[in-house]
Amino acid sequence: MKTNNAVRLGFSLTFGALLCATAADKPTLGDFPTKKQPWTRAGHTNEFVSYETVVRQLMTQPPEMVRAHPAAVDFPGVPPETAKAVSRKVAVDTSIPRWHSTGLYAAPGKVVTVTVPVNAAQAKLRVRIGCHKDLLWPARVKSWSRVPEITRSFVISAPVTLAANAFGGPVYIEVPPDCALGNLEVTIQDAIPAPFFELGKTDLAAWKNEVRNSPAPWAELAGKKLIISLPSENVRQLDDPAVVVEYWDRVVQAEDELSGVTNRTSPVRFVLDRQISAGYMHSGYPIMAHLDQAGKVANMESLRKGNWGFSHELGHNHQRPEWTLEGTGEVTCNIFSMYCFERVCGLPRRGHGAMSDANREKALRGFFSDSSKTWTSDPFLALNFYDQLVEGFGWDAFKQVFAEYRDLPKEQRPKNDAEKRDQWLIRFSKAAGRNLGPFFEAWRIPTSESAREAVKDLPAWLPEPEFPKRYRGA
Numbered sequence: 001m002k003t004n005n006a007v008r009l010g011f012s013l014t015f016g017a018l019l020c021a022t023a024a025d026k027p028t029l030g031d032f033p034t035k036k037q038p039w040t041r042a043g044h045t046n047e048f049v050s051y052e053t054v055v056r057q058l059m060t061q062p063p064e065m066v067r068a069h070p071a072a073v074d075f076p077g078v079p080p081e082t083a084k085a086v087s088r089k090v091a092v093d094t095s096i097p098r099w100h101s102t103g104l105y106a107a108p109g110k111v112v113t114v115t116v117p118v119n120a121a122q123a124k125l126r127v128r129i130g131c132h133k134d135l136l137w138p139a140r141v142k143s144w145s146r147v148p149e150i151t152r153s154f155v156i157s158a159p160v161t162l163a164a165n166a167f168g169g170p171v172y173i174e175v176p177p178d179c180a181l182g183n184l185e186v187t188i189q190d191a192i193p194a195p196f197f198e199l200g201k202t203d204l205a206a207w208k209n210e211v212r213n214s215p216a217p218w219a220e221l222a223g224k225k226l227i228i229s230l231p232s233e234n235v236r237q238l239d240d241p242a243v244v245v246e247y248w249d250r251v252v253q254a255e256d257e258l259s260g261v262t263n264r265t266s267p268v269r270f271v272l273d274r275q276i277s278a279g280y281m282h283s284g285y286p287i288m289a290h291l292d293q294a295g296k297v298a299n300m301e302s303l304r305k306g307n308w309g310f311s312h313e314l315g316h317n318h319q320r321p322e323w324t325l326e327g328t329g330e331v332t333c334n335i336f337s338m339y340c341f342e343r344v345c346g347l348p349r350r351g352h353g354a355m356s357d358a359n360r361e362k363a364l365r366g367f368f369s370d371s372s373k374t375w376t377s378d379p380f381l382a383l384n385f386y387d388q389l390v391e392g393f394g395w396d397a398f399k400q401v402f403a404e405y406r407d408l409p410k411e412q413r414p415k416n417d418a419e420k421r422d423q424w425l426i427r428f429s430k431a432a433g434r435n436l437g438p439f440f441e442a443w444r445i446p447t448s449e450s451a452r453e454a455v456k457d458l459p460a461w462l463p464e465p466e467f468p469k470r471y472r473g474a
Contacts, residue, residue, distance in 0.1 A: 013130030033144035068109030069166035103196030105216030108168035130169030195219035225252035311337035327376030344373030352378035368471035420449035434461035
């Protein structure tokens with residue numbers, strides 16, 4: 001693919017000189033981090049600090065001074081030289097907060113012009129360029145395989161706003177919470193068309209014949225409840241994106257139903273990136289994942305097998321502190337993965353390898369035969385506690401209990417972990433119609449005498465007659 005000459009030239013003389021000056025002190029690193037030549041923090045502390053100064057200054061330049069950064073060729077990529085900029089009117093429903101996709105892409109170093117009605121000029125709207133918002137500056141990030149900061153956001157404080165990003169990126173209109181402007185018509189000039197499919201709005205024939213071949217390097221697939229940002233190469237051959245986004249909408253809907261969410265105000269966002277700020281995936285807005293997922297997230301053959309990792313991260317977004325006991329931050333999110341495997345994919349809920357029959361048996365025997373172990377010592381060991389509740393009482397009990405927590409007045413919410421354990425015992429026991437005190441005791445989860453008294457009149461319950469005796473071995 002041919003690249004834009006402006007990208008090859010690099011950014012402005014001032015910042016180019018500054019970068020070259022710091023590069024002289026780091027001959028083993030190169031001018032910027034790439035996939036082929038990542039920068040490793042060990043032994044290069046001074047170089048990392050000086051580069052942070054360079055990039056942070058670059059990211060605060062006025063739009064008219066911005067020039068394309070040469071690293072954009074490496075990531076996130078650049079449109080071909082033949083790509084033609086367009087002017088397009090975009091409808092924005094301001095009753096929906098957060099990012100609004102436009103189907104347009106700002107080329108690296110290229111100024112785009114955003115025009116809004118006069119009454120929207122002081123409404124705290126913003127124009128964002130770039131979806132890869134993870135910052136890689138923290139010391140816990142031991143190496144860089146891309147420039148650590150590559151997105152920008154500009155406040156819209158006048159009817160006409162200029163915006164530019166040295167690295168380029170998808171163009172969004174950001175809407176603040178509780179915006180009361182209604183439907184806006186926003187005009188965006190000098191941006192590149194991107195592959196963008198929006199469920200219920202994009203004509204399938206137009207998608208196949210034109211839209212999916214739009215020249216921007218990043219694409220978006222938008223359902224009603226979730227929007228995916230992924231490399232354009234992963235949608236060029238996608239014939240029916242509606243099936244894909246409808247699947248993802250069902251995943252979000254399922255987790256909303258389980259957790260009791262009834263007031264979702266904006267779609268979930270899922271962005272793929274070469275390098276993210278923590279883990280293999282992480283929750284938040286957007287949910288982030290590595291690029292090795294790009295061939296899976298829009299592939300129905302892969303999706304039908306279930307995506308535990310994504311459901312896990314979306315589960316984090318649904319977690320509430322009131323029912324997440326100490327040590328279960330990486331546990332209760334997996335309740336949502338189990339639910340999606342069963343209810344969306346039609347697969348066994350224990351779809352993760354750690355929850356296979358053999359691994360479950362091994363984990364339970366290891367725990368119940370060793371009184372020194374805690375039930376939260378391993379996330380998938382602890383998940384068995386919740387899985388046994390699903391097995392015994394079904395998903396409706398969870399929905400009832402989660403809904404209770406959702407509607408709980410502030411003064412009734414548990415204030416510490418002891419209160420969390422007590423409330424979970426009482427609320428789930430009443431939802432199940434069984435006394436779960438013996439079950440908690442078997443799992444060595446402490447509860448107060450008053451909590452156990454509150455459910456003592458219900459029939460006692462254990463998941464099986466010999467539980468947990470049979471897991472203790474000879």
